[in-house]
Amino acid sequence: xxxxxxxxxxxAGFAIAATSQxxxxxxxxxxxxxxxxxxxxxxxxxxxxxxxxxxxxxxxxQQLVIENVVGAGGTTAATKAKNxxxxxxxxxxxHMGTHAASVALxxxxxxxxxxxxxxxxxxxxxxxxxxxxxxxxxKDMKEFVAxxxxxxxxxxxxxxxxxxxxxxxxxxxxxILGVNPVQVPFNGxxxxxxxxxxxxxxxxxxQIVNVVPQINGGTIKGYAxxxxxxxETLPNVPTAKEMGVPFEVxxxxxxxxxxxxxxxxxxxxxAAAVKALxxxxxxxxxxxxxxxxxxxxxxxxxxLASLVTKEIDRWxxxxxxxxxxx
Numbered sequence: 001x002x003x004x005x006x007x008x009x010x011x012a013g014f015a016i017a018a019t020s021q022x023x024x025x026x027x028x029x030x031x032x033x034x035x036x037x038x039x040x041x042x043x044x045x046x047x048x049x050x051x052x053x054x055x056x057x058x059x060x061x062q063q064l065v066i067e068n069v070v071g072a073g074g075t076t077a078a079t080k081a082k083n084x085x086x087x088x089x090x091x092x093x094x095h096m097g098t099h100a101a102s103v104a105l106x107x108x109x110x111x112x113x114x115x116x117x118x119x120x121x122x123x124x125x126x127x128x129x130x131x132x133x134x135x136x137x138x139k140d141m142k143e144f145v146a147x148x149x150x151x152x153x154x155x156x157x158x159x160x161x162x163x164x165x166x167x168x169x170x171x172x173x174x175x176i177l178g179v180n181p182v183q184v185p186f187n188g189x190x191x192x193x194x195x196x197x198x199x200x201x202x203x204x205x206x207q208i209v210n211v212v213p214q215i216n217g218g219t220i221k222g223y224a225x226x227x228x229x230x231x232e233t234l235p236n237v238p239t240a241k242e243m244g245v246p247f248e249v250x251x252x253x254x255x256x257x258x259x260x261x262x263x264x265x266x267x268x269x270x271a272a273a274v275k276a277l278x279x280x281x282x283x284x285x286x287x288x289x290x291x292x293x294x295x296x297x298x299x300x301x302x303x304l305a306s307l308v309t310k311e312i313d314r315w316x317x318x319x320x321x322x323x324x325x326x
Contacts, residue, residue, distance in 0.1 A: 025264030028088055029062040035255075036067050036081050036092040038074030039160060040188030044126055044209035044289075045074075048253045049093040051285050052123050055276035060268070070187040073163025074098035075106060082111040086258040088265035091120065096251040100311035101168040104319040113312065118266050119304035120255035121273035125292035126207035127231060128169045128249040129215075130223045130240065133199045141224040141243035145177060148203070152179035158201035160189040165251040168315060169226070170205040171322040173247055180323040196220055207251050208234070208290035226250060233290040250292070252311075254304050266301060274299050 035053050037046045046068065053064035069077035078098045084090035092098075099113035111117075130141070138144040148155060157174070159167035166189055174180060184201050186192040189210050195201045197219045208225065212233045215222040224240040225231055226249035240247035255273060257266060276282050277293055286293055297303060 025262065025268055028265050028268060029060055031089065032063040032065050033060070033088070034067050034084075034090045035064045036069050036077050036090065038069060038077035038092070038094065038098050039164070040070050040190045041066075041068050042190035042210075043160065043188045043193075044165075044207040044251075045093055045095055045253050046190075047209055047289065048124050048126070048286070048291065051282060052273060052276045055279050055282050056269075056272040059272040059275050068188075071161070073102065073105070073161035073167060075102050075109060075111075075163055078102070078113075079110040081256070082116045082258055084258050086118075086260040086262075088257060088261055088269065091255055091257045091269065092117075093123070093253055094256050095165055095253045096311060096315070097163045097165050097168055099254070099256065099308050101315045101319060102163045103312050104316040105163045105168075114305070114308050116259050117256040118259060118261045119301045119308065120257055120266055121270045121299050121301065122252060122254045122294045122304050122307065123273065123277070124209075124253055124286055125294065126165075126209050126251045126253060127225050127227045127290060127292065128165065128205050128251055129208055129211050129225045129234070129237065130173060130203070130205055130247065131196060131211060131215075132203040132221045132223065133196055133201065134218060134220055135199065136202060136221055138223070141238065141240065141245060144203075144223045145243075145245060148177055148179055148181075152177075152181050155202045156182040156184050158184045158186060158192040158195055158204040160192050161185050161187060164189070166192060166204055166206050168319065169249045169251065170203075172249060172318055173205055175318065175322050176245060176247055180325075183325040193220075205249070212288075212290055231290045233288065252307070254307075270299070270301055 037049050039045050057064045074097050081092035138147045214220045222237040225237050226240050226247045
């Protein structure tokens with residue numbers, strides 16, 4: 001009889017918790033939601049967050065307020081998000097750097113991407129382009145390879161901070177070329193791009209979202225893109241594979257919440273993100289930037305959880321075998 005009472009009590013507790021979570025989701029959100037972006041305004045993660053977040057705000061009936069938190073390749077922001085209340089009012093747009101490469105790059109990382117966050121939804125894939133200042137001597141990717149190999153000791157490579165997409169993807173490129181140039185870190189892709197446009201640095205790797213206007217405007221050079229096929233927005237930029245370089249890198253941006261955020265809230269945020277990605281205007285804006293919009297199967301929380309695990313497994317050996325920065 002005592003056991004039956006215990007079981008009955010436990011079941012009643014589960015029922016109350018489920019009812020409570022359901023009621024919480026029905027009311028949520030009742031105030032603005034903070035969306036942390038791990039880099040400076042104007043970078044690719046920021047741009048994608050604003051495009052999708054604007055539509056999500058209308059669906060949810062509350063503003064998604066962007067908070068740009070820079071530092072340590074995005075891990076400062078991710079740590080802040082991890083430590084936030086798990087009530088759905090603080091979420092983060094993470095990416096390949098903050099939620100995959102960081103595991104290998106930071107031995108004392110204050111969070112674990114697959115254990116300390118609830119995945120919400122994948123927002124957009126972002127192919128990576130190999131770039132250089134507009135007066136960089138090589139005319140094409142084949143000349144780029146030869147020139148960088150011959151002059152690596154005098155060249156520098158910009159990136160948006162250790163662990164950022166620009167940093168990790170260029171580590172992969174440098175590893176392929178067998179070079180170790182001086183690395184110049186910035187607090188975000190926006191400042192790094194400004195330095196490249198200004199000719200203060202030699203080359204970098206960046207997500208396509210951030211580079212189309214500059215390449216088409218002639219303020220920087222685009223040598224190759226790390227995808228199987230050319231991008232519609234950059235038809236004159238060949239794939240690295242076309243040019244004989246095995247550089248295949250496409251980053252991603254996705255939303256996460258702190259661990260323990262109730263599933264009904266995660267589901268509501270996921271539904272709002274999915275609705276945004278189905279909107280014609282949102283899709284047009286993302287596609288014009290060169291983003292790759294995930295299909296229906298790729299937009300689930302479960303699909304994002306699987307992606308994070310696979311990306312950690314992919315980038316860890318690449319990072320650990322890369323030369324140490326000068």
